[in-house]
Amino acid sequence: MMKGVSFLVIVAILALASSFVSAFDPSPLQDFCVAINDIKSGVFVNGKFCKDPAMVSANDFFFSGLNIPGNTGNKVGSNVTLVNVDKLAGLNTLGISLARLDFAPYGLNPPHTHPRGTELLVVIEAAKILG
Ligand SMILES: *[C@@H]1O[C@H](CO)[C@@H](O)[C@H](O)[C@H]1NC(C)=O
Numbered sequence: 001m002m003k004g005v006s007f008l009v010i011v012a013i014l015a016l017a018s019s020f021v022s023a024f025d026p027s028p029l030q031d032f033c034v035a036i037n038d039i040k041s042g043v044f045v046n047g048k049f050c051k052d053p054a055m056v057s058a059n060d061f062f063f064s065g066l067n068i069p070g071n072t073g074n075k076v077g078s079n080v081t082l083v084n085v086d087k088l089a090g091l092n093t094l095g096i097s098l099a100r101l102d103f104a105p106y107g108l109n110p111p112h113t114h115p116r117g118t119e120l121l122v123v124i125e126a127a128k129i130l131g
Contacts, residue, residue: 077107
């Protein structure tokens with residue numbers, strides 16, 4: 001009887017403790033922080049240095065070229081066109097990147113991980129391989 005009560009007390013304490021636990025990335029300190037390579041004219045918050053917000057333009061948030069298929073004529077039969085902060089400065093500190101993946105028939109994407117990241121894939125076009 002005593003054992004059962006202490007077990008219940010332990011379970012209750014653990015249940016209460018778990019409701020106070022939360023895990024999340026801290027909210028960004030600013031709405032945007034366009035990456036800049038010249039550290040003398042930038043402000044550092046986190047990620048890369050931020051461009052002076054007064055100098056930010058729409059082009060800092062624009063990327064073109066995802067409509068162009070990558071060349072899949074390589075060993076793995078796939079091609080990744082990556083758009084990250086190095087290609088699109090406006091993504092700095094937002095925790096977002098995107099990519100276009102092209103696969104040749106039987107092409108593959110080598111196993112890899114995205115620590116602390118979530119990946120969403122949308123198949124735009126696919127062909128059924130008969131055989
Ligand atoms: C991916 O495609 C681009 C554009 O065709 C090409 O420049 C690049 O070398 C390709 N990458 C690989 C790994 O085949």
